Every structure is written in structure tokens, then in C-alpha cells.
Amino acid sequence: MVAKSNAVSLFLIGLVIIMIQPPMVYGDEKQELDRCIDRMDYCESRCISGIVCQYDQCIEDYGCEEQYVKELKEKTGMIDEQKNKGGCLIATAAHGTELSIQVQQLRELRDNKLMQTDVGTSFMDSFNAVYYSFSPTIADYQRENPIFKEMVKTILIPLLTTLSILNGVEMDSEEKVLIYGVGIIIVNIGIYFIIPPTLIWKIIKINKTKRLITAKS
Template identity: 35%
Template sequence: GKEDQYATAWLELSNVTKGLNLEFRWIGPEGAIVFTNDVHVPDPRTQGAEYYSTFRLGQQFTLTETDYYKDPKEKPGLWKVEVYIEGKKELEMTFTVEKPPGCLIATAAYGSELAPEVQALREFRDGIVMNTKAGNYFMRVFNAFYYSFSPKVAELEAQHEILRSFVRIAIKPLLIVLSVGSRIYGLLSLNPELGIIVSGIVISSMIGAIYAAPALTLMDRILKADRRIYRKASLAFSLLLVSGLVLLGTGEIFYKPSLLMSGSTSLVLTTILLSAIFTFNLILGLIDLVKKHVSLARVPKRRTLAEGV
């Protein structure tokens, strides 16, 4: 099924007149048997009975031309399911495990998928985020957005060294952020769903402070926006953050994909924006403080009467 992330091979038997022994063999792209499942069809006679074997592939696989899942655990390529009845091969089914999408922008910046920085990004995605329900469904939304523009950015990087250098500089703080997130997730790994939520909040906060806050500060310097707008925005984003947590929690409890996607996305975006506004206000406060000290230093001291005499 699409949501339970299992591949299932079905076999329908009609007019069975005796007990039968079935064997389902799941064979990987290299020809090795990965999993076998023995099923006994009982007597008495069964009319039109269905028997099946289910194999958990992980997060993504392809059963038809239009039904795609990508799986970082299993080897990409053409898989087979062979069905044996009383030791004789009677049926063969095939499906394809797709290769996980690459980190196109980072790969173009560093020149290889094997670069340590690219590997670190992929390991965090495939080894941590994709192994949780909340993370898995967030990545579906993120991938739809990311892969809508990343191929074009990667093409531009291939043509301009200065752009590759800029991306490498921009990625370095992200690697530190993800390293912190990995450590937090590790501390809460006994409850992976809680771990990815807490880790996601911390990572989003740091991304907001490092990347979004400077952009917001620059935009404010240009537009000279009314500061009251930021207070109103903070309140609105806080309400959205709480709503995101509620949606995400409900999705976790009842395993509702739509709630998991909307809740995780809302949580990440609102956390980034709130962190950006908080950091922006902190930056403005520091700027005002520096200006105040500079202006005080420039004010000449008043001469006392004694000094005048």
C-alpha cells in the first residue's frame, strides 16, 4: 500500500482440491534472494482464495508506472517476486526500487556525490529524517518544492565557479546546524518521533537565525517597515506554530498523512520565521545600543566653573 510502505505480492487460487505449499521468493537486483515467505493453503477445498506475501521495502518503491516510492534502504533496480507451488515455479512478478533523489545543489557545488559534505546531508536525510513518520511526510512536501528549482540551480553552478563558491560557503553553517540536530535526535532516539520533532524545532530555529534573520534585517533597512508589523506577525506565527504542533500530534496518533504533511511543514516554516523575527529584533537592539554609546562618546564634556577659571 502507498501509506504503509509495504510491497505485496498477491496470488489467487481457484478450485483448490488439496492442501498446497506456496513459497514467495523476493529477489533483489543482483539476483540474490532477500526474503522468502512460506504459505500453506489448507484443505478442505477453497474457492477463489487469495494468498499473499508482504515485504517491507522501506520508504519508497515502485509497483506500477505511476506509483512511485523511493527507498534509501533497499538497492535500486529491478526486483522480482517468484511464486512456487509445491516446489515448481508458477509465477513471476517484478517491480522497481527507485534511487533516492540526490542533493543536486550541494553535489554541483562540491563536484561529487561522494564529497563528505554531500554525504553528511544525505546521511541526515536518509538515516534520520526519512526513518520517522513526521520526517518522511515533511520530506515529501520539501522534495516537491526543492526539486522544482534545484536542477536549474545546479546547471547554473556548473557554469559559474563563483556561484559554486557561494553555495559552499552557505552550506557550511547548515552542516553545523544538522550536526547539532543529529546529536539532539540521538539523545531522544528511544522515541524517534519525539526526537525528530524536537530536533526539527532546534534546526528550524537555527536556520531562521542564521539565514533568514540577516535577509529580514536587510529588507527592513531598505523598506523601513513599521516595527508594529513584526509584533503582529510574531503573534500570527505563534498561533500557526501551535496549530502545526496540534496537527502534527494528531497525525502521529492517528497516522493521518495529510495532517503529518501539513503539521510538519507548518511547524518548520513558522519556527524559522519566528526565529528570524526574534533574531532581527535582537540585532536591532544591539545596533541601537551601539549607536547610543557612540553618540554619548561624541558629546563633549561640559566644563565646570573651576575649569573655566
Template identity: 55%
Template sequence: IANHINDYTLKEWTDVSTFTKTGSAVPAKETTSVKTGNGGGCLIATATYGSEMSQQVQQLRELRDNQLLQTESGTAFMGTFNDVYYSFSPIIADMERENPYFKEAVKLAITPMISSLSLMENAETESEVLSLGISVITLNLAMYLGVPAIVVVGIRKQF
């Protein structure tokens, strides 16, 4: 086998460089890093549901891998989402592990959002991911911001 390896160009041998059959190092092409299942899982959902193997966490992982990362707009969204999400999610996940009441409050808060994301499961093309993605984001904004705002306005009108 060792003799056959010399006959091939070995690409992306490591994250640092690429090697040719002569063994000389060639700089690796620059890639965009998107956090995936290895070390980039859904920290909040994992802490909420207790395991990376829970149905809810698997649903999120499958949505990311099978729909979003298969399209250009989905990949762009995930890059931006990851930048924002990983800036605060470790703190929330730690708080969940320390306080079971907080964990239950988070579960109550994120379960409707995770359920709404199931609308994305059939998105395959770029246009489907984009249109369903915008629809799900709009639905969640209405659910998490619009409904509470309407309730607050209704209460204020009564007093």
C-alpha cells in the same frame, strides 16, 4: 525456477501494476513519492562539493535515509521540503557549475547549515526527530535571518 515463480504472488513487479500467479494485472496501490538518492539527490550540495560521494553530501543522504524517513513527521517534512527544494535547486546547481565564484559563495553559505544538521544524527524516535528538527530549523533561522537582521538594525542605529 520458472515453475516456482507461478506458485507465488509477485507484488510490486513494476511501478505500473502488480501481478498475481495467474498473470492478471491488478492495479498497484497508490504510494507517496519521496525523492531519494536515485535522481533526487541534493543538487546544490553535489554541485558545491563536486561529488555525490563527498562527505557533506553523504551526511545529508544519511540524515535523510537513517533519521528523517524513518519517522512519520520526518517523511512528511521531506515531502514538503522536496516540493520546495526541487523547484529552485536545479537552477542554483547550474549556476554553480557555470560560475566558480558563485559556487564558493554557496559553499560559504551552506556549510554552517550542513554542520548544524549533525545535531540530528542521534534522532531515532518520532519525538526526537520532531524536537531536534524544530530546534535545528530554529537555529538555522536565527543564523541566516536573525543575525543579519541584528547587524542591519545595529548599523542603522549608528547612522
């Protein structure tokens, strides 16, 4: 049971980390691209905060339409057309853009932390072989089904939050990658596989107790 939980947790961590596009390399248009990134995050935050969401119109008002941003990214070397033919992947599709803060943080974790060690690189290489066989289909379904997209985004919140912690720690050795990796795995096992069943069991037990008390009275 524990081994199975560890495997699932490893899958979740790897899933989110590689749901991102290739590393960003800014060029001469960095200032303009940064402006659009900021505006895209702002437009997305309006949806998250509950304000009536008109993301496309919001982006258009700031002159940061998808095609314009794509051209900026191509000029700065942010896009490798050959590598991106498959389109957005799961995390990018969930957050609406690969320029979102969440996706950028994951990209930094992947490239600046995990890929700097043999352990992290081996894990990513092994996981990629499996992940890319199904992720385009899921990402496409997210774009077609807003409800499913929001479900995926919600499910990813705990994992994204715990992984973001790794961006603030030193992971410059194989040992540190293993230590922090195991720690994140344990935390996510608790979040996804221990806490929910425990809460459900307690709720069922409480309801059962209430029914017994009601029946006796």
C-alpha cells in the same frame, strides 16, 4: 513574522537534506571506492586550505577520474541511473562531488534519521514536490559560475554544521524528530534571520554615533 521565519527555516533544512543523491550501497569494489572517496576529499581540502587548487589534476594523479568513480559506483549499486538523469543537485554541485563528506553526512541524516519516521517522510515528500522544480537549474548555474558556487557553499556552512549535529543524536521516534527539528529551526532562524540584521543595525548605529560626535567636535 515568526511564522514566515519558521517557514523559511523549514525550507532551508529541507533544501539541504534533499540536495543529495540516492542512498549508497557498497559492493565488492568498496575498498577501491573508499580509496577514491578519501582522495577526492583530500584534493578538495587542498582548495579549501588555500593551496593552489588543481582539483582535476589531483584526482587524475590518484587514478580516481570521474568516469572511473562512476563505474565503481554503478558496480556497487551506488548509482541508480534512472534517478540520476538530472545530474548533480545543489549541495552536490556546491561541493564538487556527491562523494564529499558533507553530502555523505546529509545522505545519512536523510535516510537513517528522517526517513525512518512518518513525520520526516511526510516532510520530505512535500518538499520534494517543490524542490525538484528548480534545483537542477540552480545546480547547473553553480557549475557554470564558480563565484556563485562559492557563495552557495558559504551560505550553506551554518546550516550544514547545525544539521550535522543530528547525526550524533537518537531520532528513533516521532517526538524526537519534532523536538530536534524545532531546535534546529530555532538555531537557524537566529543564524540567518536575527544575528545578521542585528549586527547590521549595530554597525549602522555605531557609525551614526561616530558621525554625530565628529560633527559636534
